[in-house]
Amino acid sequence: MSNYPEKFPAETQDHQPGTEAEMTPRPEYIKPDYRAAGKLQGKVALITGGDSGIGRAVAIHYATEGADVAIVYLDEDEDAKETQRLVQEAGRQCLLIKGDIRQSSFCKEAVERTASELNGLNILVNNAAVQYPQEDFEAIDEEQLQRTFQTNILSHFHFSSAAMKYLKEGDSIINTTSVTAYRSSPHLIDYSTTKGAIVTFTRSLSKNLAEKKIRVNGVAPGPVWTPLIVSSFDEEKIAKFGQDVPLGRAGQPSEVGPAYVFLASDDASYITGQIIHVNGGEIING
Template identity: 65%
Template sequence: MKTMANKPTKLPAQEQEQQPGKEHEMTPQPEYIRKGYKGSDKLKGKKALITGGDSGIGRAVAVHFAREGADVAIVYLNEDKDAKDTLKLIEAEGRKGLILSGDIGDEKFCRDAVQRAVKELGGLDILVNNAAEQHEQSDLKDISKDQLQRTFQTNIFSMFYMTKAALEHMKGGSAVVNSTSVTSYRGSDHLMDYASTKGAITAFTRSLSANLAEKKIRVNAVAPGPIWTPLIPASFDAEKVKEFGQNVPLKRPGQPSEVAPAYVFLASEDGSYITGQVIHVNGGEQVGS
């Protein structure tokens, strides 16, 4: 694991053949928690469910939550080794962990995953809707019906499915944190369907927050910029990976460890007066609110 001081400003050329991508095959390995991060019981006794929790931002959030005192269930597609590695990291923090494999684009699976998490962890206080997929296409004509449906099914339909199921168990003081993206605000000429789903997630976050305000359930989002996760080598060719993150003011890709504390903040009492908002963790790119 690279330390904060040693994070590379440029990445070696690499790519993976299929999504969501595998963290254990990446070079360098993403940093999931920075050296010296000390938990302070911000989430003590909480029960959390994180989609896409096996790797990347999801893994970082899972480990940060565990270090802050939460028991954590993670949902993933088929990256068994990454999921088992993340489970070990959760348990190493002295917390209970659970891994659940399946397709979040399937509403029944989402219901079943929530029910199992509630049963195994003893409740549900925090839902992190994080899993996503993206497929690069430079021409709108090349975005097939199947790709369009799949991207929306995974990225935004799943949030409706998972949140509907989770709300049956959540109460006042609970929190939902969604992963949107900088592309929601500035668009992306080569990720048009992906950026569209992220725009939908931002609108979903704002709308749901208003809907749940009377129930005292807060709903917020994080909008990462170029973060070094398995989705990157699984989405782009090796030459583009080499230049990943170079076009932001900080001139480097961010690490999952630099994003996860925003999720901790929004899930904890530190964010008790914040709902319907988006935190931008993007290396300095200026975007509209």
Template identity: 55%
Template sequence: MPGQETLPPQGQSQQPGREGPMHPQPRYEPRFPGSGRLEGKVAIVTGGDSGIGRAVSVLFAREGAKVVIVYLEENEDAKATAEAVRREGSECLTMAGDVGDESFCQKVAEETVRRFGRLDVLVNNAAEQHPKESLEEIGAAQLTRTFQTNIFGYFFLTKAAMPHLGEGGAIVNTTSVTAYRGSSHLLDYASTKGAIVAFTRSLAQNLAEKKIRVNAVAPGPIWTPLIPSTFPPDRVKQFGADVPLKRPGQPNEVASCHLFLACDDSSYMTGQVLHPNGGEIVGG
């Protein structure tokens, strides 16, 4: 609905964005009591400091998992998420670094197992985006940086996790609705999200014999720090107005998809993508 305002206009000058200054605050708290669906499991969540990653981390903790939160440099957001995980009665490890660095990803996997003795679930979720109005505006540095974080990081951390994931393990990748419908102003970002879909489907086939499931979640417009840190205030105020539900989604409306794919509720699903996107029809 053109012109409909869904949020107060706001912006942030720093990327990655911070959750603290956002108003209203994104809703990350789990909406239902836990039922032990990840009891005794250990999960890594990249981009776990804020947004969808925060909601996933806290929900996993409520369901019994110990959580490793991987983030770039947003220390205050990561601290707040870790405290929320611990309030759920779980244990939490935070690790700051660049998932586009393969040696850091190796360190994350090794430290997870050293600290908790196992690894059961990997959630590849970290991402960055840099809107540009035309292809000519996207330089080699931006293109490389976006792919380094959004798809190379998924490859690197999955590769590092593989020696530690056993039968029954689960990998959940965060892609995007832009992988299916495209985005005229996020050409490089949407391209990485399409690559994540192909990576998910291919890896699912590759790991089927090992009984490790690989699935993905493709969110639509979700109220996370990526939004005020990458779009101007006049676009932020109409964010999510163009989907059938006419509003942006909240992180805790997406995290339940990650939980479903991470636990045995989805034991007969691999290579699949869930679409919490406010009613936009994708894939025919």
């Protein structure tokens, strides 16, 4: 069993969504003793925010399970190339697609490139997100509001709509929501609102696509050590990050990735419209 840290150094980054290559310690993306079973052999997955953090963990787990992967990222070239190297090291293809998911035309282009260059699309993971903490509700200006909603929820609509051209029976969409959708977050009001919208989007789309036998589910991580954390919070919050959950520590991306494998695999063939909570022990109602 891995020895995960309970405390982190009070380091910050001044740019979102953050760079994993600059983090200390680096997040763990897959457990050393993870044993693949070919659960996604021959599948093609597109992962937004796939360059680092949870997205990188999903990409590596998917590749280890036999899937080719396309990862969408904003501008973190170093992180994206490292994820590509790790996917290729696992014996699979990794397509890098750089651009701004706030633009619906780019979302469509990313889906088209994935299907064309990797010969199809079976799994869409809507994972990319931004967050801008504000203690004062009135400090959330129009620019922040638009950026948060366009990135965190409207992109889900654009990618999912574009993917319908390719997804077929047995394929799946997996959305990344958050524990903040269930327990609230007074300093992340716009972020937690989008995460709540993702829960409803997941449940509603799952029923809409049930007749086509395309499954739609979500994962709601709690505090997880990713670049988004060090690029969002101040030193005091980072030093205490994750210590308030029952397990007493933040999670690692390696502990979240297997949930995405499960939901994308045939093991979850009778599951749709559901959310898996990977949050260190917080009890969720609803």
